[in-house]
Amino acid sequence: MSENGKIITNGPKASSRDRVRADRTDLLYKDIPEGGTLMKIDGLNVVYRTDEKETVAVEDFTLNVKKGELVSIVGPSGCGKTTILRCIAGLLQPTAGKITIGDTECIAPGSDRGMVFQDFALFPWRTVKQNVEFGMEIAGVPKKEREERALKYIKAVGLEKFADSRIHELSGGMKQRVGIARALVMHPAVTLMDEPFGALDAQTRNIMQEQLTKIITHSERTIIFITHSVDEALYLSDRVVILTKRPSTIYKVIDVPWARPRDRASPEFTQLRKQILDYLEMQNVMDE
Structure with a gap:
């Protein structure tokens, strides 16, 4: 995003309503038993x-x-x-x-609901960590919690060494990992x-499938996958x-x-x- 030729790295101002919605989603998910x-x-x-x-x-x-x-x-x-x-x-x-x-x-x-797109839909002017944090900024999550959650999910998708990298420095598979982390960090129902993984080569696609399998195995994520x-x-x-x-x-x-x-x-x-x-x-x- 740019304004008068300057790149803006700060997200839109958060509203208390966005935070309340996120909290309600967490409560909803916890109230429903597994299965x-x-x-x-x-x-x-x-x-x-x-x-x-x-x-x-x-x-x-x-x-x-x-x-x-x-x-x-x-x-x-x-x-x-x-x-x-x-x-x-x-x-x-x-x-x-x-x-x-x-x-x-x-x-x-x-x-x-969180969404992961085939074409990544990432902000190229932001780092990996800043991309993952974006939704939490909108929801009004405090900075310390935002950073902790972002790093947790960046690690979960195997990108902890690239947290401060820009998007253009990443491969296609790495970009999709950022997209997955950005969706999951919001704790969507x-x-x-x-x-x-449709646009990835066969080898990278298999790696991403294995990565997603690990996330599914170690969490209670509900996913609809096309x-x-x-x-x-x-x-x-x-x-x-x-x-x-x-x-x-x-x-x-x-x-x-x-x-x-x-x-x-x-x-x-x-x-x-x-x-x-x-x-x-x-x-x-x-x-x-």
């Missing part, structure tokens, strides 16, 4: 209308998400995965349906990840939601019963991967 229903998505519909036509993008999408689970959503390209995630984030108003976290309806962006990769979905998820073509709805939900970390070469992994790929192929044929 209890945290988020409800009920009858979600998204219709795009123009003067010439009406396009149904999402139709009757209904899903309960438990506290502490990672749910991946897979489906054909363009089926509406990101549309669903944007509705959950409060960035897009659905035509019909309701999304709630606890007893609060999600009708706008809020501190109870639900973290939304929109193909966060991906095109069935392999990635199985490696990370507690459940995999398979979508149909547009108008998108749930075709099948697959439970992934294995403890982490997982062996991609195991017969069980290979068999379930084939089963999901068969489901995807089957619903594609049925929709044609």
